[in-house]
Amino acid sequence: MNKLITAPGRLARRMLPFRRRPRAGAELPFFAVPADAISVLPDPAAFRQELLRLIAQASRRIVIVTLYLQDDDGGREVLDALYAAKARQPALQVSVFVDWHRAQRGLIGKQKSEGNAGMYREYTARLGPGVDIYGVPVQNRELFGVLHLKGFVIDDAVLYSGASLNDVYLVRHGRYRLDRYHLLQHGGLADAMAGFVKQHFIGSDAVQRLNVAEVPSTKSLQPAIREFRQELQRLSYEVPQATLASGEVAVTPLLGFGRSDNTLNEVLLDLLRGTRERLIVLTPYFNLPRQVRVLLGQLLRRGCRIDIMVGDKSANDFYIPPGQPFKTIGLLRYLYENNLRRFVRAHRRQVDSGQLNLHLWRDGDNSYHLKGLFIDDDVAVLTGNNLNPRAWSLDLENGLVLRDPAHLLRAKHEAEWAALRRHATRLADYRALESPRRYPAEVRKLLRRLNRVRLDRLVNRLL
Template sequence: MSPLAASRRLARRLLPRRPPSGARAPAPAFAVPAAAIRPLDGPAQFRRTLLERIAQARRRIVLVALYLQDDDGGREVLDALYAAKAAQPALQVAVYVDWHRARRGLIGKARSEGNAAMYRDYAARLGEGIAVYGVPVQNRELFGVLHLKGFVIDDAVLYSGASLNDVYLARHGRYRLDRYHLVEHAPLAESMAGFVREHFRNDAAVQRLGRAPLPSTRELQPAIRQLRRRLQGARYRVPAAELAAGEVAVTPLLGFGRNGNALNDAVLALLRDARERVVLFTPYFNLPRPVRAALGRLLRRGCTIDIMVGDKTANDFYIPPEQPFRRIGLLPYLYEANLRRFARAHQAHVARGQLNLWLWRHGENSYHLKGLFVDHDVALLTGHNLNPRAWALDLENGLLLRDPAGLLAAQHAAEWQALRRHAVRLDDYRALESPRRYPAEVRRLLRRLSRVRLDRLINRLL
């Protein structure tokens, strides 16, 4: 495919045909006891909980993530899965990762077979009892990836935007901060496990990565097109439950494509209906146009908005000046430029405290938070990065928590306070580093991109 044709296809997928529909009735939901929903205190507790739950599993383990990495953290999880299967031979174990991401090496590193080589090695040594599936939701990684999240272990859901590797699991002294919640509710667990079983397990596009030889992506293209069509109309199976005392409404939502995207529609509905305050988390400051417009309307209405984003040095792709520069290291500067423009446009709201922009930074660790708090009764737990790529290309999901009785209000307030521990409020857009002070190679690349307006296209892809 020519670069021009690829660009046209990408534009068609990114640009919506029509605006989202108007007001709707509340989505169907599971009635979950508030006591069954618990946030975890950071990546170390997330890792401990994951490994403990795997070891205690009796019936099923279903892990869905962008990747399970070939490093110490990923191997620790894979070892735990094999150990659990050996202890409970009837245990059903399935891992779903992105097909494209699993078959390439890390960006900026030497070319390799990727994580799939590790899965084959484990299967050859320990057997095929642990099924690792590659899910290709698009023909190319550039056009979108499997970005569903959520680990179902027996009747519990461990939900986070994190994938599985050293830094997400706080190995070797560094971590990538995300949000982590444990929900103990059998019907919700069955809904999330049932979705991947129904849509992925026996689909012709979905391949066992522990086996060889694997078909090429080109060979799978007809099956990928069929999978994509089915996913565009897919939904989680959710009842219309009535809340009793002590319960919270929890709705699992799917997001895929530019139209009929339930997760995107929910985000916009939450912003549209906010009364007093919104707290928004995103790891990469590159908000989709509909989200920016909704935030602008909220500010004009007088709502208070808090946005927490990582400092550019807390970005996954940041390269310290003393290290050799690679082009991928340009991304944190592009995100900071976006933030600078947004802060400058809304400087009056920043100055009077109606718009609070928080920059997170903690040593050499990185930031990967995403989601929403709206007023004091709604929260969205999600892996959705709230950027154009997630908005239109990737397969996403999330858990919408509606809490009219305020049963989780103290829990959400405690989480928000803890997350601000390593964040500072941006008082003025000029407090961000001036582009004139960026490293010379960064300045050169930014000028080149701006001249041909490629920075706008890159923002649509990130």
């Protein structure tokens, strides 16, 4: 009955054009960062080179926050650099924060092991103390949420990327996983991001060192993890009320955690609502939260042009090459492709007219991991948020909102977008995607089983 009563109002809100409103995010506090202190790095090789350069030159602090620091050549190269920097500068504070669960398991599909934490302990035993590596348990189990904060703070520099640290992200052996890479030189922003993790992570009983001989069990930490999770939902970065001068860009770091009162989610939705003419969405997995899908539909009805770039099925990091044994995790890329097919079919009129452009990225056997937004010519969002239901409600996320009313960064953003499109193809029609009838037999069988019991929706939310 209530739904019937409210139906006319809900229908009107969907059909009527947006009310004109002030530019979204205008009330956010911010750091005033000179535009020439913000750089866009072109590729994974430049990211690796800049990260190692910053570590080698560090004099006061190195605070690295990432999903994982892998036990492979890329991860060891970074650890070697951290220990070398500490040896050169004994007073240097070096802290690394990784996801607690991800650090203590082997790779999916591989034999059971002590995970990356074994490498951390081996380095400490061989080279001694000085590099503190912490595991951050956002949830009791990895399936229900991980540490997905991003940002490498080295002295007064913030190197921000959605990339983790391993061979493929650091393009160590030919193959790469493409992300976005931005360098912001600003002491206040660096202090806020480093200060947050030092104050709230190191100060929590749930966050424990991983490169020590005795590591507590997850079970013993469950009360502390519960308390930590409740605290995270109340936290935010400390950001001043600054004034924007000529030549400066407003940069706001935001935190996001939980289904409700999630500041990052709320600001992203507000920014999307405020789009005037043009929106570019970057996401590695086409699995948009419902609120985002609804807003995209409203923007299209309003006449905005939307470009969405996503990785081709073969550029997904869950891709299993032909000839290798099929694993259930490989089903995900087919689920994402089905999501994309439904979206394109639902908006085929806008696709045909060029108002909606879906770009599929593919470059050989490399993979795609881009996230973020470009809104009109004056707002950009740098984030590790995958713009999927898991990021929206389970993982601990962050992002940087860049507001640029004077269009000082427009040339850099246009160059970044042009470079990304070099390996992308516009999807002209949903029929250009592989038909589900041509999927491998194991995939067709699993998809039928999931669809029969509606488990595909649950999988989309969790993975």
